Amino acid sequence: MIIDWKKISEKIYEKLKDDVSQITWEKPTLWAILVWENSASLRYIRQKRKWAEFVWMNFELKQFDEKVSEEELLEFIASWNKNRSISWYIVQLPVPQHINSTKLLRTISPDKDVDWFHPENQWKILIWDTSGFAPCTPYWVMWIFKKLNIDLIGKKIVVIGRSNIVWKPITAMLINRWATVTCCNSQTPDITEFTKMSDIVICAAWQPWLLKLEDINDDTIVIDVWFTVIEGKIYWDAEFDNIHANWNLITPVPGWVWRLTVANLLKNTLKAYKIWNM
Amino acid sequence: MIIDWKKISEKIYEKLKDDVSQITWEKPTLWAILVWENSASLRYIRQKRKWAEFVWMNFELKQFDEKVSEEELLEFIASWNKNRSISWYIVQLPVPQHINSTKLLRTISPDKDVDWFHPENQWKILIWDTSGFAPCTPYWVMWIFKKLNIDLIGKKIVVIGRSNIVWKPITAMLINRWATVTCCNSQTPDITEFTKMSDIVICAAWQPWLLKLEDINDDTIVIDVWFTVIEGKIYWDAEFDNIHANWNLITPVPGWVWRLTVANLLKNTLKAYKIWNM
Structure with a gap:
C-alpha cells in the first residue's frame, strides 16, 4: 500500500498557507x-x-x-x-x-x-533542543510517522545509509523519541538480519533496489528517501513495485520527496519570520 | 576473560609521560x-x-x-x-x-x-572532524578496540543507553568507522534479539545486571561503561562474574574506567598545550 502522501502533503501546505495568511501586514x-x-x-x-x-x-x-x-x-x-x-x-x-x-x-x-546547515543548529537536533531550525529531509520522515499515528516508543527501526545530512539527524531524532535504531551501511555483512525483524526501514543509501520484498516482513513500513539516476532512469533504494503490491506501507515514488522537503524549508522560514518579527 | 586494562592503561600513561617529558621548558x-x-x-x-x-x-x-x-x-x-x-x-x-x-x-x-563540553566540539565528533577535543569516556572505548586489534568495519555493535554524553558520540564514532550500530534503550521490547547476534555490546544504561551471559553469544565482547551504587554496593550493567568466567572478553570492574577517562582528559590537555604553545 502506498502511503497517502497527497493527503499528508496537502494538509501541511494548507496549514502553511493558513499560517502565512495570518500575517496581514x-x-x-x-x-x-x-x-x-x-x-x-x-x-x-x-x-x-x-x-x-x-x-x-x-x-x-x-x-x-x-x-x-x-x-x-x-x-x-x-x-x-x-x-x-x-x-x-x-x-x-x-x-x-x-x-x-x-x-x-x-x-x-x-x-x-x-x-539547517550551521553546526549550532545541527548540534541542537542532537540534544533535542527545538529552539533551532529543523533538518528538512529528516523532519518530514518524522511527520509521516505523526500523520500515520505511529508511536515510535520501542519501535525497531533500521536506517540504511551513512550520510551526515540524513542518517545522523534521523537517528538522533528517533532515539530521542525512544525508538530502537540500527544504523546499517554498505559494510554491514547482512542487512536482512535487521530488516527482517524491523517495524520500519528508512532507506537513504543511493543504491538501486537495495531493499526487496523478501528482506522485510509483512508489517514493515518502508520510507524511501533517496533515489539514483542511471542513464536517465530513476531507481529508488526500495524495490517499489513488489513492495507496494504487498500489505507493506511504502512511501510513493517519485516526486513526493521534493514537496515535503521544501515544506519544511518553508516551515523553517515561517519560524524565522516569527522569531524576527513577532 | 577480562580485558587486560592494566597493560592498556600502563601503555597509555607511559606514552603520556613520555610526551609530557619532551616538553623541557x-x-x-x-x-x-x-x-x-x-x-x-x-x-x-x-x-x-x-x-x-x-x-x-x-x-x-x-x-x-x-x-x-x-x-x-x-x-x-x-x-x-x-x-x-x-x-x-x-x-x-x-x-x-x-x-x-x-x-x-x-x-x-x-x-x-x-x-568536551562545548557544542562546537561535540558537533565535530559527529562529522568526524578531529581538530577538536575528544569526548573522554567514548574515546577510551575506541582505544580498547584499537589495542585489541579489532577492526570495526562491518562489526555488529549494540549500544545500550540513551545519554547525550555517551551513546551519541559513541554511536557517531562507530558509524563513522563503518560499524553497524543498534541503539537500544529501556523501551526496547527485547534487547536480547540484538545482543544475541552482536560482536560487541557497549553498556551505558546505569541498570544493575542488565546484560546476562545468556543474552550474548560466546564471541560477544562486553564493554561496560557505567555502574550504579545501591546501598553502598557497586552494580555494573553487565553481570560480570558469569560473563568473565566464560570465553567472552569483558572490561574489568571496578576502578579502571576512571583511569582511562582521565587519561583522555590529560591527552586533550596535552593537545591543547601543543596547539597553544608549539
Whole structure:
C-alpha cells in the first residue's frame, strides 16, 4: 500500500498557507543565494520558488557569477547577516570548488539558517533542543510517522545509509523519541538480519533496489528517501513495485520527496519570520 | 576473560609521560574550576589531580563558594578565556542549581574545552572532524578496540543507553568507522534479539545486571561503561562474574574506567598545550 502522501502533503501546505495568511501586514520572503548554475541547482531553486509562492510567500534570488571569489561571497553573506530586513536565507549547494563550502556554511548566521546547515543548529537536533531550525529531509520522515499515528516508543527501526545530512539527524531524532535504531551501511555483512525483524526501514543509501520484498516482513513500513539516476532512469533504494503490491506501507515514488522537503524549508522560514518579527 | 586494562592503561600513561617529558621548558598545567564541593566532585577532582601529577603535569584548582552568583562565575570564565597563560581548563560538574549549566558550558572557549563540553566540539565528533577535543569516556572505548586489534568495519555493535554524553558520540564514532550500530534503550521490547547476534555490546544504561551471559553469544565482547551504587554496593550493567568466567572478553570492574577517562582528559590537555604553545 502506498502511503497517502497527497493527503499528508496537502494538509501541511494548507496549514502553511493558513499560517502565512495570518500575517496581514506583509508577505514573508524566502531569500536565496545561487552561485553555481548547474541543472540540479536550478531545479531545486525552481521547486523552492514554486512552493514558496504557493503558500503566498515571496521568493527572492540573489545570483552570483560562478567565478565570484570566496572573499566576496563571504562578505556578501556577512552583510546579509547584519541586514535587519533579511531575516533568513539559504545558500543553494553545491558551490564551485574554489569556494570552501564548510567555511561558507559556518558564515551563515545560525538565526537565519533555515536550511539547517550551521553546526549550532545541527548540534541542537542532537540534544533535542527545538529552539533551532529543523533538518528538512529528516523532519518530514518524522511527520509521516505523526500523520500515520505511529508511536515510535520501542519501535525497531533500521536506517540504511551513512550520510551526515540524513542518517545522523534521523537517528538522533528517533532515539530521542525512544525508538530502537540500527544504523546499517554498505559494510554491514547482512542487512536482512535487521530488516527482517524491523517495524520500519528508512532507506537513504543511493543504491538501486537495495531493499526487496523478501528482506522485510509483512508489517514493515518502508520510507524511501533517496533515489539514483542511471542513464536517465530513476531507481529508488526500495524495490517499489513488489513492495507496494504487498500489505507493506511504502512511501510513493517519485516526486513526493521534493514537496515535503521544501515544506519544511518553508516551515523553517515561517519560524524565522516569527522569531524576527513577532 | 577480562580485558587486560592494566597493560592498556600502563601503555597509555607511559606514552603520556613520555610526551609530557619532551616538553623541557615548563610543565603543562591542567586548570580546574570547582563550584560545588560534594563528595563525588571531590573524588573526581582528586583522581584528575592524581593522574595529572602522575604524568608530570601540574594541576591547579580554583575553588568558588557554592553561593557564587552565575554572573560572577561566568565573568571569571570569560577572564580565563582571555588569559593567554591559561590555555585550557575544566569546570567540574555538577554546579549548584542557581547556575544555568548549559549557559556555563557554552561560555567555555571551544579552544580551551578539554572536557568536551562545548557544542562546537561535540558537533565535530559527529562529522568526524578531529581538530577538536575528544569526548573522554567514548574515546577510551575506541582505544580498547584499537589495542585489541579489532577492526570495526562491518562489526555488529549494540549500544545500550540513551545519554547525550555517551551513546551519541559513541554511536557517531562507530558509524563513522563503518560499524553497524543498534541503539537500544529501556523501551526496547527485547534487547536480547540484538545482543544475541552482536560482536560487541557497549553498556551505558546505569541498570544493575542488565546484560546476562545468556543474552550474548560466546564471541560477544562486553564493554561496560557505567555502574550504579545501591546501598553502598557497586552494580555494573553487565553481570560480570558469569560473563568473565566464560570465553567472552569483558572490561574489568571496578576502578579502571576512571583511569582511562582521565587519561583522555590529560591527552586533550596535552593537545591543547601543543596547539597553544608549539
